[in-house]
Amino acid sequence: MCVLGDGATNQGAFHEALNLAALFRLPIVSIIENNQFSFCTAVDSHSRYRQCLAPRAEAYDMAWNVIEDGSDLLLLREQLAPVLQRARLRQGPTLVEIATYRFYGFTLGDANSKKYRTPEEIQWHRDHRDPVFRWEKKLLEEDLLPPRGRQQNPEDLSPTGHGRRNRICRNESSPHSG
Numbered sequence: 624m625c626v627l628g629d630g631a632t633n634q635g636a637f638h639e640a641l642n643l644a645a646l647f648r649l650p651i652v653s654i655i656e657n658n659q660f661s662f663c664t665a666v667d668s669h670s671r672y673r674q675c676l677a678p679r680a681e682a683y684d685m686a687w688n689v690i691e692d693g694s695d696l697l698l699l700r701e702q703l704a705p706v707l708q709r710a711r712l713r714q715g716p717t718l719v720e721i722a723t724y725r726f727y728g729f730t731l732g733d734a735n736s737k738k739y740r741t742p743e744e745i746q747w748h749r750d751h752r753d754p755v756f757r758w759e760k761k762l763l764e765e766d767l768l769p770p771r772g773r774q775q776n777p778e779d780l781s782p783t784g785h786g787r788r789n790r791i792c793r794n795e796s797s798p799h800s801g
């Protein structure tokens with residue numbers, strides 16, 4: 624498995640690698656982490672493929688897939704499972720694109736990070752596609768995480784958080800345990 628950014632799909636090495644992987648039917652899963660920006664350039668400003676980038680795999684007769692919501696961890700695992708299985712069965716390479724969003728600048732020096740997208744766009748993603756918030760919500764729904772503000776076990780507040788993790792690992796009522 625290899626992971627690359629959306630900007631890397633415009634580099635020659637990416638296409639050389641896809642060509643060879645397809646030619647030799649290598650068991651490689653290439654994942655494009657499409658966070659919508661290559662430094663400060665939006666995807667629709669650097670690619671004719673504006674909705675997604677994975678269809679570029681068709682040029683190499685390679686299987687491809689797009690996961691349109693990369694902020695849902697369980698959905699991500701579910702949708703990646705058959706792709707990984709395909710590689711394990713040596714059925715050839717796959718190019719997978721996972722849609723996500725970068726809330727902050729590319730680097731600390733990216734002072735214009737709030738200039739090449741609108742505050743409303745950033746807020747929409749924070750409200751609907753923040754993986755940390757969604758995961759916390761899921762854990763709260765399954766009673767695997769104490770609600771914020773409730774008195775917490777001091778062990779949960781330890782730097783290592785062993786107490787909380789151990790309780791989560793021991794919860795056998797979760798449909799996702801095991």
Ligand SMILES: [Mg+2]
Nearest residue numbers: 628629660661
């Ligand atoms: Mg990017």
